[in-house]
Amino acid sequence: MVVKTPASPYVWDFEGLxxxxxxxKDTIIVAIDLEGVDHLVQKRGQPATTAYDKLSEVxxxxxxxxxxxxxxxxxxxxxxxxxxxxxAQHTIIHEFxxxxxxxxxxxxxxxxGNKPHSARPxxxxxxxxxxxxxxKALNDLKDTIKQxxxxxxxxxxxxxxxxxxVRILYWAxxxxxxxxxxxxxxxxAAGSDVKIWDLQLWSVFQIRFHKPQTxxxxxxxxLGALGEGFNLHxxxxxxxxxxxxxxRVLSMKEAEWTTWFVQYIDASPLAMDWLNxxxxxxxxxxxxxxxxxxxxRPNQGTSTQRHERLPSPPKRVTKxxxxxxxxxxxxxxxxxxxxxxxxxxGTSSNHSxxxxxxxxxxxxxxxSGSATDQWWAAYEARxxxxxSTMATYKKPIAAVAPSTEEVGTGWPAExxxxx
Numbered sequence: 123m124v125v126k127t128p129a130s131p132y133v134w135d136f137e138g139l140x141x142x143x144x145x146x147k148d149t150i151i152v153a154i155d156l157e158g159v160d161h162l163v164q165k166r167g168q169p170a171t172t173a174y175d176k177l178s179e180v181x182x183x184x185x186x187x188x189x190x191x192x193x194x195x196x197x198x199x200x201x202x203x204x205x206x207x208x209x210a211q212h213t214i215i216h217e218f219x220x221x222x223x224x225x226x227x228x229x230x231x232x233x234x235g236n237k238p239h240s241a242r243p244x245x246x247x248x249x250x251x252x253x254x255x256x257x258k259a260l261n262d263l264k265d266t267i268k269q270x271x272x273x274x275x276x277x278x279x280x281x282x283x284x285x286x287x288v289r290i291l292y293w294a295x296x297x298x299x300x301x302x303x304x305x306x307x308x309x310x311a312a313g314s315d316v317k318i319w320d321l322q323l324w325s326v327f328q329i330r331f332h333k334p335q336t337x338x339x340x341x342x343x344x345l346g347a348l349g350e351g352f353n354l355h356x357x358x359x360x361x362x363x364x365x366x367x368x369x370r371v372l373s374m375k376e377a378e379w380t381t382w383f384v385q386y387i388d389a390s391p392l393a394m395d396w397l398n399x400x401x402x403x404x405x406x407x408x409x410x411x412x413x414x415x416x417x418x419r420p421n422q423g424t425s426t427q428r429h430e431r432l433p434s435p436p437k438r439v440t441k442x443x444x445x446x447x448x449x450x451x452x453x454x455x456x457x458x459x460x461x462x463x464x465x466x467x468g469t470s471s472n473h474s475x476x477x478x479x480x481x482x483x484x485x486x487x488x489x490s491g492s493a494t495d496q497w498w499a500a501y502e503a504r505x506x507x508x509x510s511t512m513a514t515y516k517k518p519i520a521a522v523a524p525s526t527e528e529v530g531t532g533w534p535a536e537x538x539x540x541x
Contacts, residue, residue: 124303127295129323136379139326143372148187149287150270151368153361154263155181156297157241159221173297174304178218179243180259181357182266183365184209188274201370205396208365210248211266212358212405213259219243220410244409245353247402248362260305264312271313285313293338293364295320321364326371330383338364344382345370349394366392 133139158176190207222243244251254262271285279286290309292298295318302309310316321327327336330344338360342348347366354360370389374382381387 124299127292127299127318127320129325130291130319130321132325134325134329136376139371139374139379146289146372149289150184150186150273151289151291151365152185152267152270153183153291153293153364154298155179155293155357155360155364156301157181157243157355157357158297159218160240172304173300174256177256177301178215178221178241179357180213180215180263181246181359181361182211182263183248183358183361184266184270185365185369186270186274201366201373202393202396204369205366205392205394208248208362210246210358210362212246212249212251212356213262214243214251214253215259216253216255219253222409225410240355242353242356242359244405245356245402246358246405247352247356247397248358250401251405251408256305260302260307264307264309267309267312267316271316285315287315288313288317290316290318291321291364291368292318293320293322293360294335295322321368326383330386342367344388346389346391349392352394 131142131145133142156173156177157179158173159178160176185204185208189209190204223241267288267290270288273286275284275286278284301307310318322335322338327341328334331340339348339354342354342363345367347363347370348354352359354363370392378389382389
Protein backbone atom coordinates (compact mmCIF):
# COMPACT_ATOMS: atom_id res chain seq x y z
CA MET A 123 0.00 0.00 0.00
CA VAL A 124 1.28 3.46 -0.96
CA VAL A 125 1.93 5.63 2.09
CA LYS A 126 0.78 9.23 1.74
CA THR A 127 3.47 11.84 2.37
CA PRO A 128 2.57 14.42 5.03
CA ALA A 129 2.97 18.15 4.63
CA SER A 130 5.67 20.18 6.32
CA PRO A 131 4.85 21.37 9.89
CA TYR A 132 2.00 23.86 9.99
CA VAL A 133 3.00 27.55 9.87
CA TRP A 134 0.58 30.43 9.57
CA ASP A 135 2.39 33.48 11.04
CA PHE A 136 5.89 34.85 11.53
CA GLU A 137 6.29 33.41 15.03
CA GLY A 138 5.48 29.97 13.74
CA LEU A 139 7.99 30.47 10.94
CA UNK A 140 10.74 31.31 13.44
CA UNK A 141 9.97 28.19 15.49
CA UNK A 142 10.03 26.01 12.37
CA UNK A 143 13.32 27.59 11.28
CA UNK A 144 14.96 26.72 14.62
CA UNK A 145 14.18 23.03 14.14
CA UNK A 146 16.07 23.00 10.83
CA LYS A 147 19.20 24.87 11.89
CA ASP A 148 21.46 21.81 11.79
CA THR A 149 19.39 19.60 9.48
CA ILE A 150 20.36 18.33 6.06
CA ILE A 151 17.64 19.28 3.57
CA VAL A 152 17.26 17.08 0.49
CA ALA A 153 14.94 17.72 -2.45
CA ILE A 154 14.08 14.75 -4.67
CA ASP A 155 12.15 14.94 -7.91
CA LEU A 156 11.22 12.32 -10.50
CA GLU A 157 10.15 12.87 -14.08
CA GLY A 158 8.44 10.44 -16.43
CA VAL A 159 7.64 10.01 -20.11
CA ASP A 160 4.07 10.57 -21.24
CA HIS A 161 3.76 8.45 -24.39
CA LEU A 162 3.17 5.09 -22.70
CA VAL A 163 -0.46 4.01 -22.64
CA GLN A 164 -2.19 0.87 -21.45
CA LYS A 165 -2.57 -1.75 -24.15
CA ARG A 166 -5.61 -3.97 -24.45
CA GLY A 167 -5.23 -7.06 -22.33
CA GLN A 168 -2.10 -5.71 -20.62
CA PRO A 169 -1.66 -4.37 -17.06
CA ALA A 170 -2.05 -0.64 -16.52
CA THR A 171 1.07 1.47 -17.08
CA THR A 172 2.40 2.77 -13.75
CA ALA A 173 4.58 5.70 -12.75
CA TYR A 174 7.39 3.22 -12.17
CA ASP A 175 7.17 2.12 -15.82
CA LYS A 176 7.33 5.74 -17.01
CA LEU A 177 10.29 6.85 -14.85
CA SER A 178 12.77 8.75 -17.04
CA GLU A 179 14.72 11.05 -14.65
CA VAL A 180 15.91 11.10 -11.05
CA UNK A 181 17.03 14.41 -9.57
CA UNK A 182 18.40 15.25 -6.15
CA UNK A 183 19.67 18.46 -4.54
CA UNK A 184 21.28 18.55 -1.08
CA UNK A 185 21.96 21.40 1.31
CA UNK A 186 23.98 20.72 4.45
CA UNK A 187 24.29 23.79 6.71
CA UNK A 188 27.62 22.45 8.00
CA UNK A 189 29.07 22.92 4.50
CA UNK A 190 28.31 26.65 4.69
CA UNK A 191 29.91 28.45 7.62
CA UNK A 192 27.83 31.56 7.02
CA UNK A 193 24.27 31.45 8.33
CA UNK A 194 21.92 32.78 5.64
CA UNK A 195 20.00 35.97 6.37
CA UNK A 196 17.25 37.69 4.45
CA UNK A 197 19.89 39.51 2.42
CA UNK A 198 19.68 38.10 -1.13
CA UNK A 199 23.48 38.07 -1.32
CA UNK A 200 23.62 35.72 1.67
CA UNK A 201 21.02 33.44 0.10
CA UNK A 202 22.87 33.49 -3.21
CA UNK A 203 26.03 32.43 -1.39
CA UNK A 204 24.29 29.16 -0.55
CA UNK A 205 24.00 28.23 -4.22
CA UNK A 206 27.58 26.96 -4.63
CA UNK A 207 27.12 24.79 -1.52
CA UNK A 208 24.10 22.96 -2.96
CA UNK A 209 25.18 19.56 -4.24
CA ALA A 210 23.14 18.24 -7.12
CA GLN A 211 22.92 15.00 -9.08
CA HIS A 212 20.96 14.24 -12.24
CA THR A 213 20.28 10.82 -13.70
CA ILE A 214 18.63 9.98 -17.02
CA ILE A 215 17.09 6.52 -17.18
CA HIS A 216 18.73 4.49 -19.96
CA GLU A 217 15.44 3.07 -21.24
CA PHE A 218 14.10 6.53 -22.14
CA UNK A 219 17.34 8.37 -22.90
CA UNK A 220 16.10 9.11 -26.45
CA UNK A 221 12.69 10.46 -25.43
CA UNK A 222 12.80 14.25 -25.14
CA UNK A 223 10.55 17.21 -25.73
CA UNK A 224 11.68 17.03 -29.38
CA UNK A 225 11.39 13.28 -30.00
CA UNK A 226 8.47 12.13 -27.82
CA UNK A 227 6.17 10.01 -30.04
CA UNK A 228 2.96 10.76 -28.12
CA UNK A 229 0.34 11.60 -30.74
CA UNK A 230 -1.36 14.39 -28.79
CA UNK A 231 1.71 16.66 -28.83
CA UNK A 232 1.03 17.37 -32.49
CA UNK A 233 -2.75 16.95 -32.36
CA UNK A 234 -3.17 19.25 -29.37
CA GLY A 235 -0.62 22.04 -29.45
CA ASN A 236 -1.34 23.03 -25.85
CA LYS A 237 -0.08 19.68 -24.51
CA PRO A 238 3.68 19.63 -25.09
CA HIS A 239 6.05 17.08 -23.62
CA SER A 240 6.76 18.31 -20.09
CA ALA A 241 10.10 16.74 -19.11
CA ARG A 242 13.37 18.40 -20.19
CA PRO A 243 15.95 15.66 -19.59
CA UNK A 244 18.88 17.38 -21.29
CA UNK A 245 18.44 20.85 -19.75
CA UNK A 246 20.01 20.30 -16.33
CA UNK A 247 21.93 23.43 -15.31
CA UNK A 248 23.36 22.30 -11.96
CA UNK A 249 25.02 18.89 -12.56
CA UNK A 250 26.36 16.84 -15.42
CA UNK A 251 23.77 14.26 -16.39
CA UNK A 252 24.53 10.56 -16.01
CA UNK A 253 22.70 7.72 -17.79
CA UNK A 254 21.84 4.71 -15.63
CA UNK A 255 19.36 1.87 -15.54
CA UNK A 256 16.24 2.35 -13.44
CA UNK A 257 17.32 -0.13 -10.76
CA LYS A 258 20.82 1.35 -10.51
CA ALA A 259 19.48 4.90 -10.20
CA LEU A 260 17.10 4.02 -7.34
CA ASN A 261 19.72 1.99 -5.47
CA ASP A 262 22.21 4.85 -5.76
CA LEU A 263 19.57 7.24 -4.44
CA LYS A 264 19.06 5.10 -1.35
CA ASP A 265 22.83 4.88 -0.81
CA THR A 266 23.12 8.66 -1.07
CA ILE A 267 20.55 9.20 1.69
CA LYS A 268 22.32 6.63 3.83
CA GLN A 269 25.64 8.40 3.41
CA UNK A 270 24.09 11.76 4.34
CA UNK A 271 23.03 10.37 7.71
CA UNK A 272 26.71 10.03 8.66
CA UNK A 273 28.05 13.07 6.80
CA UNK A 274 29.95 15.88 8.60
CA UNK A 275 29.30 14.41 12.04
CA UNK A 276 31.02 15.82 15.10
CA UNK A 277 33.33 13.68 17.21
CA UNK A 278 30.62 13.38 19.83
CA UNK A 279 28.11 12.19 17.23
CA UNK A 280 30.56 9.66 15.85
CA UNK A 281 31.35 8.37 19.31
CA UNK A 282 27.70 8.02 20.26
CA UNK A 283 26.68 6.67 16.84
CA UNK A 284 24.09 9.41 16.37
CA UNK A 285 22.87 10.01 12.82
CA UNK A 286 22.40 13.41 11.26
CA UNK A 287 18.85 14.69 10.87
CA VAL A 288 17.69 14.52 7.25
CA ARG A 289 14.51 16.04 5.82
CA ILE A 290 13.47 14.95 2.33
CA LEU A 291 11.22 17.20 0.27
CA TYR A 292 8.89 16.20 -2.55
CA TRP A 293 6.70 18.45 -4.67
CA ALA A 294 3.36 16.86 -5.55
CA UNK A 295 4.47 13.53 -4.09
CA UNK A 296 2.20 11.14 -6.02
CA UNK A 297 4.83 10.00 -8.52
CA UNK A 298 7.58 9.67 -5.91
CA UNK A 299 5.28 7.69 -3.61
CA UNK A 300 4.27 5.28 -6.38
CA UNK A 301 7.74 4.76 -7.83
CA UNK A 302 9.42 4.14 -4.48
CA UNK A 303 6.63 1.82 -3.38
CA UNK A 304 6.75 -0.28 -6.57
CA UNK A 305 10.54 -0.19 -6.54
CA UNK A 306 10.69 -1.41 -2.95
CA UNK A 307 12.54 1.71 -1.77
CA UNK A 308 12.08 3.03 1.78
CA UNK A 309 14.18 6.16 2.22
CA UNK A 310 13.18 6.65 5.85
CA ALA A 311 15.00 3.41 6.71
CA ALA A 312 18.34 4.92 5.66
CA GLY A 313 18.84 6.56 9.06
CA SER A 314 17.36 7.03 12.50
CA ASP A 315 16.09 10.58 11.87
CA VAL A 316 14.89 10.74 8.28
CA LYS A 317 11.51 12.32 7.50
CA ILE A 318 9.75 13.07 4.23
CA TRP A 319 7.52 16.08 3.55
CA ASP A 320 5.42 17.15 0.59
CA LEU A 321 6.35 20.83 0.37
CA GLN A 322 3.53 21.59 -2.07
CA LEU A 323 1.08 20.96 0.80
CA TRP A 324 2.86 23.31 3.20
CA SER A 325 0.38 25.65 4.88
CA VAL A 326 2.51 28.70 4.04
CA PHE A 327 1.97 28.17 0.31
CA GLN A 328 -1.68 27.19 0.70
CA ILE A 329 -2.48 30.40 2.61
CA ARG A 330 -0.33 32.67 0.44
CA PHE A 331 -1.76 31.46 -2.87
CA HIS A 332 -5.28 30.49 -1.67
CA LYS A 333 -4.96 27.03 -3.21
CA PRO A 334 -4.58 23.58 -1.70
CA GLN A 335 -1.96 22.82 -4.36
CA THR A 336 0.00 25.43 -6.29
CA UNK A 337 2.23 24.84 -9.28
CA UNK A 338 5.92 24.96 -8.55
CA UNK A 339 6.58 27.61 -11.20
CA UNK A 340 4.25 30.05 -9.44
CA UNK A 341 5.71 29.49 -5.97
CA UNK A 342 9.37 29.45 -7.00
CA UNK A 343 8.97 32.54 -9.16
CA UNK A 344 7.32 34.53 -6.35
CA LEU A 345 10.36 33.82 -4.16
CA GLY A 346 12.91 34.66 -6.85
CA ALA A 347 14.21 31.08 -6.83
CA LEU A 348 14.27 30.87 -10.63
CA GLY A 349 16.76 33.72 -10.97
CA GLU A 350 16.58 35.21 -14.41
CA GLY A 351 15.00 31.99 -15.62
CA PHE A 352 16.02 28.40 -16.32
CA ASN A 353 14.09 25.39 -17.54
CA LEU A 354 11.91 23.64 -14.99
CA HIS A 355 10.52 20.11 -15.49
CA UNK A 356 14.06 18.89 -15.38
CA UNK A 357 14.31 16.73 -12.27
CA UNK A 358 17.42 18.39 -10.79
CA UNK A 359 16.51 21.94 -11.80
CA UNK A 360 13.21 21.51 -9.94
CA UNK A 361 15.04 20.24 -6.86
CA UNK A 362 17.42 23.21 -6.70
CA UNK A 363 14.59 25.70 -7.21
CA UNK A 364 12.62 24.02 -4.42
CA UNK A 365 15.57 24.24 -2.02
CA UNK A 366 16.24 27.90 -2.81
CA UNK A 367 12.55 28.75 -2.34
CA UNK A 368 12.41 27.12 1.08
CA UNK A 369 15.66 28.71 2.23
CA ARG A 370 14.42 32.14 1.19
CA VAL A 371 11.23 31.73 3.20
CA LEU A 372 13.14 30.52 6.26
CA SER A 373 15.58 33.48 6.10
CA MET A 374 12.89 36.20 5.96
CA LYS A 375 12.68 38.96 8.52
CA GLU A 376 9.28 40.07 9.76
CA ALA A 377 9.00 43.00 7.32
CA GLU A 378 9.89 40.79 4.38
CA TRP A 379 7.48 38.13 5.57
CA THR A 380 4.70 40.70 5.70
CA THR A 381 5.54 41.98 2.23
CA TRP A 382 5.53 38.54 0.64
CA PHE A 383 2.97 36.64 2.76
CA VAL A 384 0.45 39.37 3.66
CA GLN A 385 0.78 41.95 0.89
CA TYR A 386 1.40 39.38 -1.88
CA ILE A 387 4.42 41.20 -3.30
CA ASP A 388 6.92 38.89 -4.97
CA ALA A 389 10.55 38.83 -3.90
CA SER A 390 13.31 39.98 -6.23
CA PRO A 391 14.99 37.31 -8.39
CA LEU A 392 18.15 35.75 -7.01
CA ALA A 393 21.38 36.10 -8.97
CA MET A 394 22.73 32.90 -10.50
CA ASP A 395 26.25 34.13 -11.24
CA TRP A 396 27.71 31.06 -9.58
CA LEU A 397 26.28 28.74 -12.22
CA ASN A 398 28.75 27.09 -14.59
CA UNK A 399 27.36 27.58 -18.09
CA UNK A 400 29.45 24.72 -19.46
CA UNK A 401 27.34 22.22 -17.48
CA UNK A 402 24.16 23.09 -19.33
CA UNK A 403 26.01 23.14 -22.64
CA UNK A 404 27.49 19.70 -21.98
CA UNK A 405 24.11 18.22 -21.10
CA UNK A 406 22.40 19.84 -24.06
CA UNK A 407 25.01 18.39 -26.41
CA UNK A 408 24.18 14.91 -25.10
CA UNK A 409 20.63 14.99 -26.38
CA UNK A 410 19.66 12.79 -29.34
CA UNK A 411 18.64 14.24 -32.67
CA UNK A 412 15.12 15.50 -32.89
CA UNK A 413 12.75 13.90 -35.37
CA UNK A 414 13.00 16.99 -37.54
CA UNK A 415 16.78 16.81 -37.71
CA UNK A 416 16.68 13.05 -38.32
CA UNK A 417 14.46 13.54 -41.38
CA UNK A 418 16.25 16.51 -42.88
CA ARG A 419 19.88 15.79 -42.00
CA PRO A 420 20.33 12.01 -41.80
CA ASN A 421 24.15 11.89 -41.89
CA GLN A 422 25.49 14.14 -39.17
CA GLY A 423 27.89 11.98 -37.13
CA THR A 424 27.55 11.20 -33.43
CA SER A 425 25.14 12.85 -31.03
CA THR A 426 27.91 14.82 -29.29
CA GLN A 427 28.96 16.34 -32.61
CA ARG A 428 25.54 17.39 -33.81
CA HIS A 429 24.74 20.05 -31.25
CA GLU A 430 27.41 22.62 -30.55
CA ARG A 431 25.15 25.44 -29.45
CA LEU A 432 21.68 25.92 -28.00
CA PRO A 433 19.68 26.85 -31.12
CA SER A 434 15.98 26.64 -31.63
CA PRO A 435 14.92 23.79 -33.93
CA PRO A 436 15.47 24.83 -37.58
CA LYS A 437 12.45 25.44 -39.76
CA ARG A 438 11.99 23.66 -43.06
CA VAL A 439 12.34 26.12 -45.95
CA THR A 440 10.86 25.22 -49.33
CA LYS A 441 12.81 26.75 -52.20
CA UNK A 442 10.71 28.04 -55.11
CA UNK A 443 11.04 26.31 -58.48
CA UNK A 444 13.39 28.42 -60.66
CA UNK A 445 11.93 29.99 -63.76
CA UNK A 446 14.22 29.88 -66.76
CA UNK A 447 14.47 32.56 -69.41
CA UNK A 448 15.87 32.41 -72.89
CA UNK A 449 19.17 33.75 -71.55
CA UNK A 450 19.36 30.85 -69.11
CA UNK A 451 18.88 28.39 -71.96
CA UNK A 452 21.51 30.18 -73.97
CA UNK A 453 24.04 29.94 -71.18
CA UNK A 454 23.31 26.27 -70.55
CA UNK A 455 23.13 25.44 -74.30
CA UNK A 456 20.74 22.48 -74.11
CA UNK A 457 20.75 19.99 -76.94
CA UNK A 458 17.73 18.60 -78.75
CA UNK A 459 17.01 14.88 -78.34
CA UNK A 460 18.40 12.77 -81.16
CA UNK A 461 15.24 10.93 -82.24
CA UNK A 462 14.42 9.56 -85.72
CA UNK A 463 17.14 11.30 -87.69
CA UNK A 464 17.02 14.50 -85.64
CA UNK A 465 20.43 16.08 -85.17
CA UNK A 466 20.89 17.44 -81.61
CA UNK A 467 21.12 21.19 -81.68
CA GLY A 468 20.30 21.30 -85.39
CA THR A 469 17.58 20.31 -87.85
CA SER A 470 16.37 17.07 -89.35
CA SER A 471 18.71 15.45 -91.87
CA ASN A 472 15.70 14.64 -94.13
CA HIS A 473 14.86 18.28 -94.88
CA SER A 474 16.57 20.38 -97.49
CA UNK A 475 17.82 23.92 -97.04
CA UNK A 476 14.93 25.25 -99.12
CA UNK A 477 12.36 23.66 -96.79
CA UNK A 478 14.05 25.16 -93.75
CA UNK A 479 14.14 28.60 -95.40
CA UNK A 480 10.47 28.33 -96.28
CA UNK A 481 9.50 27.43 -92.74
CA UNK A 482 11.45 30.32 -91.25
CA UNK A 483 9.84 32.79 -93.68
CA UNK A 484 6.31 31.48 -93.01
CA UNK A 485 5.84 33.72 -89.99
CA UNK A 486 7.03 31.39 -87.19
CA UNK A 487 8.61 33.04 -84.18
CA UNK A 488 11.74 30.83 -84.00
CA UNK A 489 14.43 32.24 -86.29
CA SER A 490 18.06 31.44 -86.59
CA GLY A 491 20.42 32.57 -83.91
CA SER A 492 20.67 30.97 -80.49
CA ALA A 493 20.85 27.27 -79.73
CA THR A 494 17.34 27.48 -78.30
CA ASP A 495 15.95 28.84 -81.56
CA GLN A 496 17.64 26.06 -83.51
CA TRP A 497 16.20 23.48 -81.14
CA TRP A 498 12.66 24.79 -81.64
CA ALA A 499 13.11 24.95 -85.42
CA ALA A 500 14.15 21.30 -85.46
CA TYR A 501 11.24 20.36 -83.22
CA GLU A 502 8.67 22.09 -85.49
CA ALA A 503 10.16 20.46 -88.61
CA ARG A 504 9.91 17.06 -86.99
CA UNK A 505 6.35 17.80 -85.88
CA UNK A 506 5.30 18.70 -89.42
CA UNK A 507 6.83 15.51 -90.78
CA UNK A 508 4.99 13.37 -88.23
CA UNK A 509 1.68 15.12 -89.02
CA SER A 510 2.05 14.50 -92.74
CA THR A 511 2.92 10.85 -92.18
CA MET A 512 -0.10 10.28 -89.95
CA ALA A 513 -2.39 11.89 -92.50
CA THR A 514 -1.15 9.38 -95.08
CA TYR A 515 -1.75 6.35 -92.83
CA LYS A 516 -5.23 7.40 -91.76
CA LYS A 517 -6.89 7.16 -95.19
CA PRO A 518 -9.96 4.81 -95.12
CA ILE A 519 -9.56 1.46 -96.89
CA ALA A 520 -12.39 -0.51 -98.49
CA ALA A 521 -13.26 -3.56 -96.43
CA VAL A 522 -13.45 -7.02 -97.94
CA ALA A 523 -16.86 -7.70 -96.46
CA PRO A 524 -20.00 -6.18 -98.02
CA SER A 525 -21.09 -2.83 -96.64
CA THR A 526 -24.13 -4.39 -95.06
CA GLU A 527 -22.05 -6.64 -92.83
CA GLU A 528 -20.42 -5.66 -89.62
CA VAL A 529 -16.75 -6.36 -89.14
CA GLY A 530 -14.90 -6.73 -85.87
CA THR A 531 -16.11 -3.79 -83.85
CA GLY A 532 -19.72 -3.92 -84.98
CA TRP A 533 -19.40 -0.88 -87.24
CA PRO A 534 -20.18 -1.01 -91.03
CA ALA A 535 -17.20 -2.17 -93.08
CA GLU A 536 -16.76 1.15 -94.91
CA UNK A 537 -16.23 2.90 -91.58
CA UNK A 538 -13.30 0.68 -90.54
CA UNK A 539 -9.85 2.26 -90.59
CA UNK A 540 -6.64 0.51 -91.36
CA UNK A 541 -4.38 1.15 -88.37
